[in-house]
Each structure stands twice: as structure tokens, then as C-alpha cells.
Amino acid sequence: MNEVADAMHGFAEWYGRRPIGAWSAPGRVNLIGEHTDYNDGFVFPFAIDQRTAVALGDRDDRVIRVASSFAAEPVQVHLDELTPDALEGWAAYPLGVAWALGEHGADLEHVRGVDLYITSSVPIGAGLSSSAAIESAVALALDEHWGLNLDRPTLAKVGQLAENRVVGAPTGIMDQSASLLGEADAGVFLDCRSLDADVIPLGFAAHGLSLLVVDTRVEHAHASGGYAARRASCEAGARALGVESLRDLRLDDLPRAQALLDDETFRRVRHVVTEDQRVLDTVRTLRERGPGAIGPFLDASHVSMRDDFEISVPELDLAVETAQANGAVGARMTGGGFGGSAIALIADELVPDLTRAIRSAFAERGYRDPSLFTVHPSQGARRDA
Structure with a gap:
């Protein structure tokens, strides 16, 4: 599956224009270290070759609208009304990221809205973190488009905050870290207390x-x-x-x-x-x-x-x-x-x-x-x- 091409094509079909860019992020397999992340412990996941892609287009107002290949209708919200209580369903993942960027210092009062279209080959419900793939792709896209210049460990915190506060899942930071920090043929050895990460060759x-x-x-x-x-x-x-x-x-x-x-x-x-x-x-x-x-x-x-x-x-x-x-x-x-x-x-x-x-x-x-x-x-x- 070419997730990026599908995302760009889906964007054009939904919104009637070409996107200005596309970003992607992988799901992850946790090789070892389960339920240790929220206990400030150690984990060792790696990013996988199934990915989620998001195509993005600019708007001239302050509305964020998101559509996807796995939902029948798009969801939209005004940036001034972007709160955890206003978000529900599948759209809580990407829209929750936009809210969480504001909680991590982004000045959302002075950015324009965007249209997003998301597609994915990460199996949903399989324990491969399809949610973190969405969060990480959207976080990277919005960070670049809005010129926020947040580093990747911070973007991982953004995704975790969206999952904890907006979606309501009390997960740790492992999944987003693997999705954002992973490298080919390597695992991410992460200290979940310090957030120090070491990329370790796997050699499979x-x-x-x-x-x-x-x-x-x-x-x-x-x-x-x-x-x-x-x-x-x-x-x-x-x-x-x-x-x-x-x-x-x-x-x-x-x-x-x-x-x-x-x-x-x-x-x-x-x-x-x-x-x-x-x-x-x-x-x-x-x-x-x-x-x-x-x-x-x-x-x-x-x-x-x-x-x-x-x-x-x-x-x-x-x-x-x-x-x-x-x-x-x-x-x-x-x-x-x-x-x-x-x-x-x-x-x-x-x-x-x-x-x-x-x-x-x-x-x-x-x-x-x-x-x-x-x-x-x-x-x-x-x-x-």
C-alpha cells in the first residue's frame, strides 16, 4: 500500500484541490518492555513498515477539518473551540494533537486552520499502535506547517497528552517515541523517566x-x-x-x-x-x-x-x-x-x-x-x- 499517494489522492477527492504536503509515521512493535513506560521504566520498541499518512492543505479561516479513508464523514472544529470535551470518536486522535500542541506552547491564536486527510496501513486494534501513528504523523505535519519547531521528544509528549486527555487512554510515551524516533533496522531503547533514547541496531x-x-x-x-x-x-x-x-x-x-x-x-x-x-x-x-x-x-x-x-x-x-x-x-x-x-x-x-x-x-x-x-x-x- 502506498499510504502517501492514497492520502494525497483522498485529499483531492474530498476537498477538490491538491494538498500542499504529506507526512507519514509508522506503527510500532514493542520488542520487549510492556507496561513499563508509565512506570518511568525502560522499553525497547521499533518502528514498522506499516504507516499512517496525512495530507494537509491550508485554509483561510481558523477551522480544522479532518477526513479519512476509515470514516464516512469529515469532522471539523474551530480552533477557538478546540478543547478535550469537544472531541470524540476517531477524530479525537488528530484533533487532540492540535489541542495538545497548544498545551505545549504553540500559539494557536495566531495560526490558520487546515484541511487534513488520513489513510493508514497500520492494523487497528492489533496492538501495533495505530493511534500513535496517527498522532505522530499529524503532530509532525502541524509542527512543520505552523512553524512551531518542536523537537521530536516534545512531539512524542504532544501525542501522549492527546491520547491521555482527549482520547482517555492512560498510556505512556513509548508508542509515540517509537513512531517519531525509529530508524531502519534498529530499535529505540528508551528511558521513560529521562526520555533519553538510544537507537540500537537489531540485525534481524x-x-x-x-x-x-x-x-x-x-x-x-x-x-x-x-x-x-x-x-x-x-x-x-x-x-x-x-x-x-x-x-x-x-x-x-x-x-x-x-x-x-x-x-x-x-x-x-x-x-x-x-x-x-x-x-x-x-x-x-x-x-x-x-x-x-x-x-x-x-x-x-x-x-x-x-x-x-x-x-x-x-x-x-x-x-x-x-x-x-x-x-x-x-x-x-x-x-x-x-x-x-x-x-x-x-x-x-x-x-x-x-x-x-x-x-x-x-x-x-x-x-x-x-x-x-x-x-x-x-x-x-x-x-x-
């Missing part, structure tokens, strides 16, 4: 490895209760243990945590603390021994999410178990949980056999046929036209 292709995504087609929604409940448990655990965030705990703090906390809260805390360590171990092992050696950390991450954080579902567990039984280096669910996708790192030549095995396993259980595809670490947000 050079080592004959593919990253297979198994979209279970069990849809999830981060604004729903499960994600918020996990975040609340983490915050309660940090308060009870007298730390600013769970980032401040180490593995040797876990016995004290177990003594002080109820069982459920302790298991939530244990997942975050051990997952932070797994991110550090993965990055170190990748640097020292290459991608073929990181499998045990991926496998352990899934067990922790399944048993301690309790965010997996039977379809995700089946995908992971089938991958592990069919030669995967490692496998885990990825994303916020309660549905979405699993990932498997596997030798290139084994991808067809694993694909067939997973489809067969799902059919035997009576599950919906999954969508399976490989992704490649790719460049982050950019101007394309």
Missing part, C-alpha cells in the same frame, strides 16, 4: 531472522477498564512501597514488596520490576551476542504478562506456545494486552511452516482466523511530499 535480516506478527483479531481498547486498572495497581504499589514509581525498585526489593502488598498488587509490581530488567538484559545481549540470543527474555516476558500482569488472552497464549513449539527463537504477546498481537522471532525459512501451524492451531480451537505478517524495523515519522 543480517542474521536470517524475521519478526512474525500474529494479529489474533481479538480487539482491545486502551481506554477500557483493564489497562487503567493495571496502571492504578502499579501506582498503588509504588505508594505503599514509598517510591516515586516502580522504576525505583530492583529485583532485590521484591521480597519486601511481597511482605507489604496484597498478592494481586505484588504480582503487578513483580511484572514491572522484572520486565525492566528484561529490557536491560535484552539490549545488553543484543549488543554482545546478536538477536539470536534474546529469545529467553521474550519468552519470560510473556509468562510474566500472562501470570503476573494477567493481560493475555487464550488466543495470544496459543500463538506464543505454537511459535515456541515450531522453532521460534522467542515469542511473546506485544502491546497493552487483552487482545491484539503476539510476535515471534524466527528463522526466515521457518516462517511459512509457523504460519501454517498457527492457522491450524487456531482452527482446531475454533478461534477466529488470525492475520499473520512479517514486519521490518523502519524509519520513523517523516515528510514524504
